Amino acid sequence: MSAPGRLPRWADLGLLPIVSLLAALAVSAAIIALIGENPWVALRLMAAGAFGSQEAAGYTLYYATNFIFTGLAVAVAFHAGLFNIGCEGQAYVGGLGVGLVCLGLDHHWPFWAILPVAMVAAAVFGAAWAFIPAWLQARRGSHIVITTIMFNFIASALMTYLLVEVLIKPGQQSPETREFASAAWLPSLPALLGRLGLNVSASPLNLAFLFALAAAAFVWVFIWHTRWGYELRTVGQNPSAAVYAGISPPRVMLVAMLLSGALAGGLGLNEVMGVQHRLLLDFPGGAGFVGIAVALMGRNHPVGIILAAVLFGALYQGGSQLSFDLPRINRDMVVVIQGLVILACGALENLFRTPLAALFARWRHPGEGT
Amino acid sequence: MDPPAEPASPANDAPPALELRGIDKRFGPVHANRAVSFTIARGTVHGIVGENGAGKSTLMNIVYGFHRADAGEVWVHGRRVDIHRPHDAIAAGIGMVHQHFMLVDNFTVLENVVLGVEGGRRLADGLARARAELERLARDYGLAVPLDAVVEHLPVGLQQRVEILKALYRRAEILILDEPTAVLTPQETGQLFRMLARLREQGKTVILVTHKLREIMAVTDRVTVLRQGAVVHETATRETSERALAEKMVGRAVSLQVERTAARPGGVLLAVRDLEVRDRFGVTRVKQASFELRAGEILGIAGVAGNGQSELLEALAGILTPSRGEIVFQGAALMRGGFGPRARRRLGLAHVPEDRLRVGTVTAFSAQANAILGYQDQPAYSRCGLLRGSAILAGCERKMRDYDVRPPDPGLRLSAFSGGNQQKLVLAREIDCDPQVLLVGQPTRGVDIGAVEFIHRRLVGLRDGGKALLLVSVELDEILGLADRILVMFNGEIVGEVASADATEGKLGLMMAGVKEEPA
Numbered sequence: 068m069s070a071p072g073r074l075p076r077w078a079d080l081g082l083l084p085i086v087s088l089l090a091a092l093a094v095s096a097a098i099i100a101l102i103g104e105n106p107w108v109a110l111r112l113m114a115a116g117a118f119g120s121q122e123a124a125g126y127t128l129y130y131a132t133n134f135i136f137t138g139l140a141v142a143v144a145f146h147a148g149l150f151n152i153g154c155e156g157q158a159y160v161g162g163l164g165v166g167l168v169c170l171g172l173d174h175h176w177p178f179w180a181i182l183p184v185a186m187v188a189a190a191v192f193g194a195a196w197a198f199i200p201a202w203l204q205a206r207r208g209s210h211i212v213i214t215t216i217m218f219n220f221i222a223s224a225l226m227t228y229l230l231v232e233v234l235i236k237p238g239q240q241s242p243e244t245r246e247f248a249s250a251a252w253l254p255s256l257p258a259l260l261g262r263l264g265l266n267v268s269a270s271p272l273n274l275a276f277l278f279a280l281a282a283a284a285f286v287w288v289f290i291w292h293t294r295w296g297y298e299l300r301t302v303g304q305n306p307s308a309a310v311y312a313g314i315s316p317p318r319v320m321l322v323a324m325l326l327s328g329a330l331a332g333g334l335g336l337n338e339v340m341g342v343q344h345r346l347l348l349d350f351p352g353g354a355g356f357v358g359i360a361v362a363l364m365g366r367n368h369p370v371g372i373i374l375a376a377v378l379f380g381a382l383y384q385g386g387s388q389l390s391f392d393l394p395r396i397n398r399d400m401v402v403v404i405q406g407l408v409i410l411a412c413g414a415l416e417n418l419f420r421t422p423l424a425a426l427f428a429r430w431r432h433p434g435e436g437t
Numbered sequence: 438m439d440p441p442a443e444p445a446s447p448a449n450d451a452p453p454a455l456e457l458r459g460i461d462k463r464f465g466p467v468h469a470n471r472a473v474s475f476t477i478a479r480g481t482v483h484g485i486v487g488e489n490g491a492g493k494s495t496l497m498n499i500v501y502g503f504h505r506a507d508a509g510e511v512w513v514h515g516r517r518v519d520i521h522r523p524h525d526a527i528a529a530g531i532g533m534v535h536q537h538f539m540l541v542d543n544f545t546v547l548e549n550v551v552l553g554v555e556g557g558r559r560l561a562d563g564l565a566r567a568r569a570e571l572e573r574l575a576r577d578y579g580l581a582v583p584l585d586a587v588v589e590h591l592p593v594g595l596q597q598r599v600e601i602l603k604a605l606y607r608r609a610e611i612l613i614l615d616e617p618t619a620v621l622t623p624q625e626t627g628q629l630f631r632m633l634a635r636l637r638e639q640g641k642t643v644i645l646v647t648h649k650l651r652e653i654m655a656v657t658d659r660v661t662v663l664r665q666g667a668v669v670h671e672t673a674t675r676e677t678s679e680r681a682l683a684e685k686m687v688g689r690a691v692s693l694q695v696e697r698t699a700a701r702p703g704g705v706l707l708a709v710r711d712l713e714v715r716d717r718f719g720v721t722r723v724k725q726a727s728f729e730l731r732a733g734e735i736l737g738i739a740g741v742a743g744n745g746q747s748e749l750l751e752a753l754a755g756i757l758t759p760s761r762g763e764i765v766f767q768g769a770a771l772m773r774g775g776f777g778p779r780a781r782r783r784l785g786l787a788h789v790p791e792d793r794l795r796v797g798t799v800t801a802f803s804a805q806a807n808a809i810l811g812y813q814d815q816p817a818y819s820r821c822g823l824l825r826g827s828a829i830l831a832g833c834e835r836k837m838r839d840y841d842v843r844p845p846d847p848g849l850r851l852s853a854f855s856g857g858n859q860q861k862l863v864l865a866r867e868i869d870c871d872p873q874v875l876l877v878g879q880p881t882r883g884v885d886i887g888a889v890e891f892i893h894r895r896l897v898g899l900r901d902g903g904k905a906l907l908l909v910s911v912e913l914d915e916i917l918g919l920a921d922r923i924l925v926m927f928n929g930e931i932v933g934e935v936a937s938a939d940a941t942e943g944k945l946g947l948m949m950a951g952v953k954e955e956p957a
Contacts, residue, residue, distance in 0.1 A: 288823075293822045293823055294823075294824060297806070298813065300799075300802075301799055304799045304800075304802065305795070305798075305801075307795050308795070308796055308798060308799050310756055310796075311756060311778060311788070311790055311796045311811065312778065312810045312811035312813070313778035313779025313782065315777075428465045
């Protein structure tokens with residue numbers, strides 16, 4: 068016999084994450100009250116910090132850009148039944164690709180010629196970093212969770228070496244490359260809008276945000292409307308059925324991980340080419356891990372991922388505002404709130420699923436016991 | 438636990454072993470049991486039959502405490518019992534042997550039997566007591582099992598015996614067996630039935646839940662028929678027949694036998710020579726198989742499950758790569774490895790796999806997504822890699838109409854369909870592209886009787902249309918009813934071929950046990 072009741076699609080995709088989010092905020096409010104601040108004030112400060120001004124919203128969307136890229140990366144792998152925890156490393160190495168292109172071409176080529184090369188480099192470097200764990204999983208059965216985690220550390224060590232020993236700008240102390248010439252800068256969106264006559268205050272938000280949205284549209288078409296996406300989902304759901312259908316699961320896994328790594332590499336465009344204009348240490352800043360939460364909360368669907376990414380962008384941006392304004396709420400407190408959201412939306416989603424499903428069953432069939 | 442006492446001798450005026458009064462159970466919108474009431478006399482074997490979804494399992498799970506009834510009472514030996522969990526059922530003297538055994542594979546028989554009733558802190562004491570008790574049970578009931586053997590090394594028939602011993606060791610007076618013969622050879626089935634007769638002689642009560650009417654007729658004293666959750670018929674077994682029971686189960690007259698004319702075989706479509714197949718552990722599962730399959734015939738492969746039929750089927754479908762031998766399809770050799778399932782489908786070699794849920798479908802996908810599985814790269818369904826949504830939808834609607842798949846909703850998740858309707862969809866998918874050869878494995882496993890009739894008709898119709906069918910089934914009735922020629926496999930070898938006109942169950946049964954047919 069089937070389990071009692073199933074949530075309708077809209078409730079599964081829309082209502083459940085909202086209920087989870089509210090639960091996380093309620094717990095956060097309790098903690099904030101406990102340390103002696105007014106939760107309502109904190110919430111308002113946070114919302115204002117995230118969306119209260121054009122600059123704030125720009126920052127929120129700039130963070131969201133990173134999360135969209137990494138969230139999509141996690142989701143694509145997940146649809147193939149793979150848990151890619153290595154987006155952090157893949158984004159890091161993807162950014163290296165972007166940086167190398169920019170360093171090499173910025174004094175020779177115009178922007179419109181550098182951009183496509185940088186995009187390809189971001190994708191290829193990210194994909195290459197995902198390839199080894201993917202190959203080990205597909206051909207050798209080494210668990211992808213373990214290998215991708217380890218590759219995060221390798222990426223980190225590699226980048227430290229390169230920045231400290233090789234790429235560092237001669238004659239300085241901090242491990243960074245020289246700043247790119249402006250031909251290798253992604254134009255900021257406020258500047259672009261300004262050229263169209265719209266006056267928007269400056270923020271790090273740049274063209275990469277539009278690329279992230281385009282990537283989301285691409286993932287949506289790819290996963291649900293192409294043959295390859297169909298095969299990828301088949302492998303994720305039932306590898307035996309995939310073999311029966313003439314699909315090679317190892318090949319599909321490789322493709323899925325390459326695509327995942329390439330998407331994660333997109334983060335490099337936003338950070339390296341869009342904001343920092345140089346290579347520096349630890350520019351992904353944990354976005355690879357937040358991507359896991361974003362994908363979970365967004366139900367591995369591009370639309371959900373965009374919404375979840377904006378939410379997490381708001382938590383980042385609003386959170387830093389909060390720690391700035393309320394002395395008793397420090398940076399770590401903000402991390403606690405983010406952690407609660409991840410916990411409620413990811414790990415504990417079934418906590419609310421069962422009661423919600425029961426509620427729906429009763430509402431649909433009034434008068435019947437469950 | 439102390440060694441159980443000897444069972445009291447049954448008295449004729451004793452209260453019934455088990456009485457159900459008005460058991461009612463709903464799962465959300467599904468009314469699984471509707472006011473089910475019946476009694477089972479002590480010292481009898483009582484059959485419960487019904488189609489998939491008729492509520493048999495739910496009812497037994499209520500009796501054993503896995504589910505709680507919304508209403509109704511359970512009376513055991515004249516006393517009302519409240520069963521909240523399996524522990525209560527065991528305390529009331531009810532034991533259950535599940536279809537999928539609940540054994541710890543890497544424990545010995547003895548360890549499995551005492552699991553949960555070890556008795557005391559020192560395991561050794563409990564084990565010693567259990568050993569003595571089990572030896573007595575083995576003597577009394579003819580249930581000999583090597584107590585120190587590790588369970589995973591035992592054949593299924595013996596594993597089942599361990600399950601029965603487990604129940605008896607817990608002093609079960611009432612034993613529920615859920616589809617016990619699904620995994621057994623005909624010989625093991627015979628042994629099981631003799632064991633059940635022995636248990637009955639000793640005053641135990643046996644409840645046999647099955648969909649195999651032949652077994653009901655062979656071994657039970659009384660039978661209860663469930664349909665859509667309600668008791669629709671109850672009778673002494675000797676006063677009924679398979680046909681009558683089938684009609685009660687389905688609610689209308691059904692034909693258990695497909696009418697068909699003699700085959701008119703045409704040219705050879707598929708030739709197999711000296712085929713050898715190894716599984717992924719390197720064990721040779723098919724040895725030196727050679728046969729031909731002609732247009733317009735159904736070739737049946739009979740055999741007890743696990744004798745290489747599955748691997749043969751998978752090798753022909755391109756899923757397993759043969760280690761030796763050749764497969765020639767319409768005159769062209771399908772080279773080793775070169776032709777995967779996709780290429781074979783394109784050539785006209787379709788495959789309905791044995792395991793519908795694990796291999797043949799993706800249950801989390803919608804019906805329409807399942808209706809293109811394996812055909813997703815065909816121009817009808819995708820162009821330049823983009824799936825053609827409306828063509829897929831229309832194709833699924835057409836298949837559902839042609840094969841009477843209910844409900845005819847292409848957007849519904851496959852797991853929401855009944856086994857019979859899932860199978861009809863798989864069949865529709867595989868037949869739709871007009872294959873020359875159709876490989877069919879267990880076409881009616883887990884399929885309700887009404888759909889069985891439909892599926893059998895379709896298969897015979899395909900044969901009459903000049904296609905060749907290779908039918909692998911562990912149900913002898915199905916092979917006898919459909920196949921024009923029958924090959925019997927034992928231990929990976931084809932031990933003989935019988936024309937359907939000469940085939941009898943006895944003859945096939947001997948061959949299935951490995952007795953080679955001597956040329957007359």
